[in-house]
Amino acid sequence: MHFDDRLATVLRHRAAGERAAKTQFRQLLDLLGERPQGGDPALKAAAYLRLIALAEVIPTDERAGIVGENGWRFRNPELVRWFGEAHPAIAGAALYRAQLTDKEWAALIPRLPIRARGFLRHRRDLPTGAVRVLDRLGVSDRALPAPTPAPQRKPAAQDTRDPIDLEELEPLVLRPANENAAPADEPGGIVEADPQPTPVPVAEDNPPAPGAEMPAKSDGIRALVERIETFRKARAPGAQGASAPTLPMAGLEETAQRKPLDGFSFGTGSEGRIDWAEPEIAPLVIGIDLSQRRAGSQVGEDFATAFINRQPVRDVPISLRGADAIEGEWIVDAAPRFTRGDGRFYGYVGRFRRALAPVDNRAQRSADRLRQLLHELRTPVNAMQGYAEVIQQQVFGPTPHEYRALAATIAGDSARILAGFDELDRLARLEAGELDLEAGESDFAAIVRAQVGQLQTVLGPRVARFDAEIAEAPAPMALAQNEAEMLGWRILATLAGATGAGENVALALALDGDQVALRAQLPTKLAETEDVFVSDVRSGGSTLSSGIFGAGFSLRLARAEARAAGGELVREEGALILVLPLLTGVDALPSPADAPDRAAG
Numbered sequence: 001m002h003f004d005d006r007l008a009t010v011l012r013h014r015a016a017g018e019r020a021a022k023t024q025f026r027q028l029l030d031l032l033g034e035r036p037q038g039g040d041p042a043l044k045a046a047a048y049l050r051l052i053a054l055a056e057v058i059p060t061d062e063r064a065g066i067v068g069e070n071g072w073r074f075r076n077p078e079l080v081r082w083f084g085e086a087h088p089a090i091a092g093a094a095l096y097r098a099q100l101t102d103k104e105w106a107a108l109i110p111r112l113p114i115r116a117r118g119f120l121r122h123r124r125d126l127p128t129g130a131v132r133v134l135d136r137l138g139v140s141d142r143a144l145p146a147p148t149p150a151p152q153r154k155p156a157a158q159d160t161r162d163p164i165d166l167e168e169l170e171p172l173v174l175r176p177a178n179e180n181a182a183p184a185d186e187p188g189g190i191v192e193a194d195p196q197p198t199p200v201p202v203a204e205d206n207p208p209a210p211g212a213e214m215p216a217k218s219d220g221i222r223a224l225v226e227r228i229e230t231f232r233k234a235r236a237p238g239a240q241g242a243s244a245p246t247l248p249m250a251g252l253e254e255t256a257q258r259k260p261l262d263g264f265s266f267g268t269g270s271e272g273r274i275d276w277a278e279p280e281i282a283p284l285v286i287g288i289d290l291s292q293r294r295a296g297s298q299v300g301e302d303f304a305t306a307f308i309n310r311q312p313v314r315d316v317p318i319s320l321r322g323a324d325a326i327e328g329e330w331i332v333d334a335a336p337r338f339t340r341g342d343g344r345f346y347g348y349v350g351r352f353r354r355a356l357a358p359v360d361n362r363a364q365r366s367a368d369r370l371r372q373l374l375h376e377l378r379t380p381v382n383a384m385q386g387y388a389e390v391i392q393q394q395v396f397g398p399t400p401h402e403y404r405a406l407a408a409t410i411a412g413d414s415a416r417i418l419a420g421f422d423e424l425d426r427l428a429r430l431e432a433g434e435l436d437l438e439a440g441e442s443d444f445a446a447i448v449r450a451q452v453g454q455l456q457t458v459l460g461p462r463v464a465r466f467d468a469e470i471a472e473a474p475a476p477m478a479l480a481q482n483e484a485e486m487l488g489w490r491i492l493a494t495l496a497g498a499t500g501a502g503e504n505v506a507l508a509l510a511l512d513g514d515q516v517a518l519r520a521q522l523p524t525k526l527a528e529t530e531d532v533f534v535s536d537v538r539s540g541g542s543t544l545s546s547g548i549f550g551a552g553f554s555l556r557l558a559r560a561e562a563r564a565a566g567g568e569l570v571r572e573e574g575a576l577i578l579v580l581p582l583l584t585g586v587d588a589l590p591s592p593a594d595a596p597d598r599a600a601g
Contacts, residue, residue: 068093105130385414440480497544
């Protein structure tokens with residue numbers, strides 16, 4: 001196989017029982033736990049939804065045991081964060097096994113729930129940067145500071161009473177302060193209740209002298225109250241001096257000034273109201289009705305329609321109104337949930353994410369629709385290719401050669417279709433400005449020279465050729481070698497495929513200041529078309545193919561790649577001209593041997 005389809009293969013199988021569910025749970029952990037790589041986002045989202053479904057079959061303690069097993073590669077920050085929001089037993093096991101880089105920890109920890117951050121404090125192998133982030137967030141051991149030992153009072157000579165054991169004191173009873181009972185020097189507006197008198201044994205022959213200092217039980221209670229108040233002030237962000245009074249609503253200002261959220265997970269009940277969300281956002285969104293379509297509603301029309309039809313939603317815009325943390329435009333991805341036994345609908349589960357910018361232009365909307373369509377088409381084609389390869393490789397047993405030949409043909413056609421899908425997706429992303437070409441360094445003159453030599457051998461049997469004049473000087477570009485080769489081959493192979501028998505095509509590459517220009521004469525088939533970038537000219541019987549969408553699409557994709565590289569591809573009369581910027585070089589410094597002031601030895 002020429003692509004990694006392990007995740008798609010796992011998701012094609014349904015777990016019929018608890019044992020199969022545990023097996024699939026382990027398989028998904030193994031695949032999702034790897035370092036984040038490129039791939040189909042819809043396939044990854046389906047994998048997380050499958051984990052949610054498997055959680056209904058596997059008990060919590062067994063899932064925690066599976067997550068805590070040795071051998072897992074928890075190196076994917078996205079998976080670690082997902083487990084951090086799960087049951088405490090599962091979150092603790094995942095955070096104990098996670099192995100992320102210093103930079104990944106620093107980006108992940110602020111997005112974890114507060115409870116999950118506490119689990120990390122017990123690890124002793126975290127990178128230094130992660131420990132600093134935990135310190136900044138105030139994640140530390142939750143214990144009262146040790147009390148300052150009080151100076152021992154010297155008992156009066158005549159006082160022979162037994163000392164009072166503070167451990168035997170009655171529990172502290174607090175009552176709210178008021179204007180009649182709160183002394184001015186009590187911290188926090190809280191005073192202790194009047195303690196019940198406790199009989200103190202006194203020697204009969206040595207009664208206490210009048211005016212002697214008698215230790216009272218309130219001294220120990222006061223020390224405990226002051227200790228709690230000191231701890232609270234030390235933990236409060238931006239704590240003021242001990243003399244500053246603490247207002248009842250203190251601390252809410254810092255909460256209101258938090259950084260706006262960029263996304264949160266949620267779940268709804270069968271009636272469409274949000275009944276679960278991440279802990280830090282739950283009080284702001286629980287109760288919002290996502291099933292209404294009335295005017296002025298907080299929800300978009302698309303989500304309400306999908307909810308009625310119990311359909312998955314993807315990239316659906318929703319406007320939320322309320323607190324500053326949730327105010328604004330959002331994009332929602334969600335999927336319906338059904339009971340395993342009778343298939344009863346019981347709500348949606350998904351995720352809100354901030355809308356980066358409103359989509360106003362028609363080209364952007366068309367590109368988004370095209371990419372959504374490609375996501376939906378890839379799944380059946382992947383399935384066909386996978387089953388064809390299974391038959392061709394005789395995985396399930398011996399297969400007649402005729403069927404193996406048919407399966408090989410289907411697998412090859414599927415691969416060509418998937419390659420076409422990739423080109424469509426690449427064009428949509430380039431024209432929407434969502435894809436940048438890989439940076440690097442390459443010599444475009446050497447690339448064109450080598451590719452023209454390869455194509456001459458294909459054009460020879462048709463008594464056709466490129467009359468090429470290529471500059472001898474190098475043409476360095478700030479583009480990766482593979483990107484430059486793909487761009488050059490897309491143009492030259494398309495021209496060669498449209499070249500007729502006995503036809504010569506003039507080709508010239510020259511350097512012009514800080515640019516390199518490739519000028520190619522259009523073959524007769526392309527020269528006769530009105531718009532070369534929408535032409536459906538095919539290669540006919542040529543062994544060269546311009547792709548499953550024709551020459552015009554290939555040249556349009558090459559034009560988009562040229563523009564992404566800072567250049568341009570245009571048609572001028574009967575010629576096609578490609579212009580690309582050259583890499584600005586730095587003149588080499590003279591060597592010591594060539595220095596004019598070097599003394600003769």
